[in-house]
Amino acid sequence: MTITFKTGNTIRNFGGWYRHDLVLVDGIELMGFIQVRRRHGRIESTTHFQFLSSAVLGSDWEWLYRQNKQHEQELIAKQLLSAPLPVAEEGR
Numbered sequence: 001m002t003i004t005f006k007t008g009n010t011i012r013n014f015g016g017w018y019r020h021d022l023v024l025v026d027g028i029e030l031m032g033f034i035q036v037r038r039r040h041g042r043i044e045s046t047t048h049f050q051f052l053s054s055a056v057l058g059s060d061w062e063w064l065y066r067q068n069k070q071h072e073q074e075l076i077a078k079q080l081l082s083a084p085l086p087v088a089e090e091g092r
Helices: 061-082
Strands: 003-006 011-013 016-025 032-039 042-049 055-057
Touching (some): 016 061, 042 061
Antiparallel strands (some): 011 016, 016 032, 032 042, 042 055
8 A cells, every 4th residue: 555645735825824735545535635734833734534524633644544444335335225125026
């Protein structure tokens, strides 16, 4: 498993700057980003998952990877539950 980070564009704002870095696992982009910002003379980072309104402090790509895997499993379970059940043929 190869982990790479794709640095986003730096956007200047009042009092500093910020950027969103993408995380790629074996060349596939994870659903989420790591936000890096400079504010009041210090640099902060938070990790955000696309489908949650929460985030964790720091650059935690492992948390982002786990969230992606869990979301993927939930989607598979929903597809299995929503699939029509096979109907048995009568007379056999």
